[in-house]
Amino acid sequence: MVRVTVAGPELVDLEAQGPTDHVKVFFPDPTTGHLAAPVLTAEGLERPSSGTLHVRDYTPRAYRSRGPTGPELDLDLVLHGDVGPASTWAGHATVGDRLVVAGPKGSKLVPPGVTSVLLGGDETALPAIARWLELLPVDVAVRVLAEVDSAADETYLDQVGPAGRPLEISWLHRHGRAPGTEPLLERAVQRRGLVDRSTFVWFGGEAGTLRGVRRHLRRDLRLTARQAEVSGYWRLGEAAFDHHAPIDPSDPD
Ligand SMILES: Cc1cc2nc3c(=O)[nH]c(=O)nc-3n(C[C@H](O)[C@H](O)[C@H](O)COP(=O)(O)OP(=O)(O)OC[C@H]3O[C@@H](n4cnc5c(N)ncnc54)[C@H](O)[C@@H]3O)c2cc1C
Incomplete structure (x- = not known):
């Protein structure tokens, strides 16, 4: 980075x-x-x-x-x-x-009234995750699932956002494997107890690996589009990926 x-x-x-x-x-x-x-x-x-x-x-x-x-x-x-x-x-x-x-063309502000948030993504989403941590009210409990190559990459979110926030960051390591090739975020989001009906969820990153994340959130947990936003930031093997393209063509928003 x-x-x-x-x-x-x-x-x-x-x-x-x-x-x-x-x-x-x-x-x-x-x-x-x-x-x-x-x-x-x-x-x-x-x-x-x-x-x-x-x-x-x-x-x-x-x-x-x-x-x-x-x-x-x-x-x-x-x-x-x-x-x-x-x-x-x-x-x-x-x-x-x-x-x-x-740009930016417009701003989508932090959703009002949320009390707990789950954020996730690979390195391309870390800047947005840092922005979430800075902009969410301090009393909102936040969990982060962050995919990076190794422990050496874990400093990006150090001291980001207000002190005193309930915050738990889980770093998921690729260990040298290419980004966008491992379903690390999908496996992690399936951990029991991570999401309940009141959790707001946002994920960004490689579009192919996020398909399974989105399916779990929307199909298994039945979260609405408003409650679970999953945004493809790039796609393995595709130049200039259009992030408006549906992550899951079989179930577009
Ligand atoms: C809303 C939004 C916000 C974004 N914010 C950021 C940000 O803050 N920081 C950031 O780094 N990226 C961010 N991205 C992702 C970034 O736009 C893409 O990674 C972009 O494709 C990079 O362009 P490029 O010219 O390097 O590669 P491209 O010409 O688009 O792609 C060439 C090849 O590189 C691959 N590729 C693209 N990105 C990556 C990657 N990260 N790792 C490995 N292979 C890759 C492609 O699959 C393709 O095969 C954001 C994307 C969106 C939609």
């Missing part, structure tokens, strides 16, 4: 108040280095006349309206090798490189 801080006066009005907000980030072409991005006009976003758009979704991890050189936005990008424009760029980025960021 690499933290990228984007700075510039254009960020002055950025608002990201929901835990699952995301921005669209336009990356340079990995081969030519050309950064194609839409331009903001009075009529809205206008596509560039040339170049391929390489756009991916990222969670605004933190925003400061007054950084040392103006407004700043932190993005945490998972490095998965020189594969895909985002990971390739992030693995070689140096200070001063350019990105174009658009």
Whole structure:
């Protein structure tokens, strides 16, 4: 994971108040280095006349309206090798490189009145999970199921959110196996007593491995779409995965 801080006066009005907000980030072409991005006009976003758009979704991890050189936005990008424009760029980025960021389009705020929450996901969901921990009221009890490679990756959620919150984090280790290939989250969510009728549930991560999680929540436990949100953040073997595509085509929302 690499933290990228984007700075510039254009960020002055950025608002990201929901835990699952995301921005669209336009990356340079990995081969030519050309950064194609839409331009903001009075009529809205206008596509560039040339170049391929390489756009991916990222969670605004933190925003400061007054950084040392103006407004700043932190993005945490998972490095998965020189594969895909985002990971390739992030693995070689140096200070001063350019990105174009658009959004967030809207914010879905923390659901009101919840008393207990279960959060889960792989590394791509950790920024959103951290946002949940910061934005949920301190008296809401939170359990987290976090899939990472090994114990060395367990620091991301250290001291995130208010002290004193009832919080239990279970780290699930892949032990060197590729992300998106093991049903670790599915097995973990089936643990008895993890979810009851009053628990709000949110999961994000590799869409294929989340299908079993969603089936358990929605079919076995009969949680409603409002109570259990499962969001595919990427899909193994698919570039530029569209997170609006249903995780389970046999049972779309
Ligand atoms: C709402 C939302 C918020 C997101 N927030 C974040 C965030 O804060 N941080 C973050 O890192 N990601 C986040 N993601 C996921 C990120 O957008 C994807 O991982 C994206 O595909 C990365 O683009 P890429 O150019 O690196 O790879 P792509 O060109 O999209 O894919 C190329 C290949 O890499 C594989 N791949 C993609 N992502 C991964 C991965 N993480 N691990 C292993 N293989 C992968 C694909 O399966 C494909 O085979 C978010 C996604 C959504 C929908």
